[in-house]
Amino acid sequence: MAIMNIREAIVSTLHAEMERDSDIILLGEDVVGGNGTAGGPEAIGGIWGTSPGLWEKFGPERVIDTPISESAIIGAAAGAALAGKRPVAELMFADFVGVSLDQIWNQMAKFRYMFGGKTKCPAVVRLVYGAGMSTAAQHSQSVYAMLTAMPGLKVVLPTTPADAKGLLTEALRGDDPVMYFEHKTLYGVKGEVPDGDYRQRFGEARMVREGGDVTVVACGRMVNFSEKAADKLAADGIGMDLLDLRTTSPLDEDAILESVEQTGRLVVVDETPPRCSLAADICAMVAQRAFSSLKAPPQMVTAPHSPIPFARNLERAWVPSPQKVEEAVRRVLAFR
Amino acid sequence: MQFNRDELLGAYRRMKVIREFEERLHEEIKTGEIAGFTHLYAGQEAVAVGICDQLTVEDMIVSTHRGHGHCIAKGCDVKGMMKEIFGRAGGLCKGRGGSMHIADLDVGMLGANGIVGGGAPQAVGAAIAARIDGKGRVGIAFSGDGACNQGTTFEAMNLAVVTKVPAIFVFENNHYSEHTGDAYAVGTNKDIASRAEGFGMKAWRANGCDFFETYTAFAELLEYVRAGNGPAAIELDTERYYGHFEGDPQRYRGKGEIDRIRAERDCLKAFRAKVVGAALLTDDDLDKVDAEVIAQIEEAVVEARADELPDPATVADDVYVEYY
Numbered sequence: 001m002a003i004m005n006i007r008e009a010i011v012s013t014l015h016a017e018m019e020r021d022s023d024i025i026l027l028g029e030d031v032v033g034g035n036g037t038a039g040g041p042e043a044i045g046g047i048w049g050t051s052p053g054l055w056e057k058f059g060p061e062r063v064i065d066t067p068i069s070e071s072a073i074i075g076a077a078a079g080a081a082l083a084g085k086r087p088v089a090e091l092m093f094a095d096f097v098g099v100s101l102d103q104i105w106n107q108m109a110k111f112r113y114m115f116g117g118k119t120k121c122p123a124v125v126r127l128v129y130g131a132g133m134s135t136a137a138q139h140s141q142s143v144y145a146m147l148t149a150m151p152g153l154k155v156v157l158p159t160t161p162a163d164a165k166g167l168l169t170e171a172l173r174g175d176d177p178v179m180y181f182e183h184k185t186l187y188g189v190k191g192e193v194p195d196g197d198y199r200q201r202f203g204e205a206r207m208v209r210e211g212g213d214v215t216v217v218a219c220g221r222m223v224n225f226s227e228k229a230a231d232k233l234a235a236d237g238i239g240m241d242l243l244d245l246r247t248t249s250p251l252d253e254d255a256i257l258e259s260v261e262q263t264g265r266l267v268v269v270d271e272t273p274p275r276c277s278l279a280a281d282i283c284a285m286v287a288q289r290a291f292s293s294l295k296a297p298p299q300m301v302t303a304p305h306s307p308i309p310f311a312r313n314l315e316r317a318w319v320p321s322p323q324k325v326e327e328a329v330r331r332v333l334a335f336r
Numbered sequence: 337m338q339f340n341r342d343e344l345l346g347a348y349r350r351m352k353v354i355r356e357f358e359e360r361l362h363e364e365i366k367t368g369e370i371a372g373f374t375h376l377y378a379g380q381e382a383v384a385v386g387i388c389d390q391l392t393v394e395d396m397i398v399s400t401h402r403g404h405g406h407c408i409a410k411g412c413d414v415k416g417m418m419k420e421i422f423g424r425a426g427g428l429c430k431g432r433g434g435s436m437h438i439a440d441l442d443v444g445m446l447g448a449n450g451i452v453g454g455g456a457p458q459a460v461g462a463a464i465a466a467r468i469d470g471k472g473r474v475g476i477a478f479s480g481d482g483a484c485n486q487g488t489t490f491e492a493m494n495l496a497v498v499t500k501v502p503a504i505f506v507f508e509n510n511h512y513s514e515h516t517g518d519a520y521a522v523g524t525n526k527d528i529a530s531r532a533e534g535f536g537m538k539a540w541r542a543n544g545c546d547f548f549e550t551y552t553a554f555a556e557l558l559e560y561v562r563a564g565n566g567p568a569a570i571e572l573d574t575e576r577y578y579g580h581f582e583g584d585p586q587r588y589r590g591k592g593e594i595d596r597i598r599a600e601r602d603c604l605k606a607f608r609a610k611v612v613g614a615a616l617l618t619d620d621d622l623d624k625v626d627a628e629v630i631a632q633i634e635e636a637v638v639e640a641r642a643d644e645l646p647d648p649a650t651v652a653d654d655v656y657v658e659y660y
Contacts, residue, residue: 075457075491078457079398081461083396083446083464083475085461085465107458116432116654117430118441119439120657152655152656
């Protein structure tokens, strides 16, 4: 197994999959980077460094720099998917979903159903999301909950380099539209990545730790925060079942329920405001299906109901933290 | 353009099928049996047929919410369409799509669209795919004068020019976006083609109520695009006989306006006058087509009405592809 970070896992997966399947194309703003400038194409290799070498290797027909036109990017991906290609569209900030939402929500998510199951739309949208870099209210949002609420989309959030590869490979070989979220603070996270063909099935949560006292459900960066909390709690003899969802649609309801039935206690950690959030959704699901197992009210660790602030200290206050996870765990354990 | 007898009869038949399909729906909707919104294409037949007659099933079109004409002209099964609009299990989309979302990828019809301006970027995507395949296919976006004011359409035109793909933007200007006139809503002397030109592509203009003029202009355009010159656009001046949706009383239209356009700009009448005047076909030939088409549509309605309803147990089927 190679050691690489999430960025490298994404780049190498794109290279391998585009080589394997000539129907895969990549399009987005600056995915080539430098077109039409004195520096020339490939001057930057993608704003997040996730597409170097692709243009050089696969050419301008398959690696397409677009103007700043999110509706056109996603719409073109939708059309190319209908026309037999496997487009990967990059939104350099997930916030720009707002600009292109119609093409995601009303178009690609609904083709298959609306056309009577006779079509498929194998498009992958890569969205760079998350707070933690002081990119403020319009460049930091975690819109995965919003897209999870839309039937027809699959929503994927890798937390490890291995999952970055496995989930992206699965996305590129499937026939449904996939929203593939890349947390902007996690690109440098290193880990082992299986060599060769490696796919991670959607809808299978990863048991990060088994502790038995409380079930903590998280995704994305919140998994790492929860691990930090788990370390602290372990010192006090508190064991945490930590589930990394990997995908929020489909959602591994069985894994959540199985753990809660053992622990009787649930904390959901979600990097979004609380109303109509993933945390709210999972708490409701558990309340409905495992009520009798619960020994304490489920706790949600979320951001406040506010946009994301700029100042470093404010942003730190906004994002759920390891400390808030720890407090929530202690709260559910203290409940009598 | 030279057309032989069969080609002329075929073109007339396709226009008549659209007209009769729409006229019949206009009547059927009054029975209350058809749910939801239906937007009729009657009056614009020369555009759909003048264009789609020159396409193969490999060429891909995206349509509008006024999509029945494009579907029929592109070769969608008429009975399947009728069943779909009646919300039946045998419908082209199993009753899931209805009038606004008819698609049939086997004939290159990538879907009618309930969102004004939703289709244009998808046609660019189809054109990207077409260029990669290198088989001379094209991706075509049908848009109305309403969609020409949507940002998606602008973005799509610019992206098509930048990527030089074989995308074709067909603007059917029927002078009404919903209930608002183009004289008010299109801020460029009512000229949509010049907008396309502004994005750096070649644009054609033609009388969309005249099959032959539409056909000839589009033939030139298609040759230009298939030759690898990048995207192009065409604006067709056409007429909408019915309201934005069925049930729209069209109070915004001028007194006698619809009677006048039906009398003076009807594409089927114009076609008949031309081919009979030039002694290419006779009134009898065309009357025979009319009678056959009326019977065909009657049969489609009868079969649609008799078809079974979709099974409610399937309501959440086909959201995703089955994998495991």
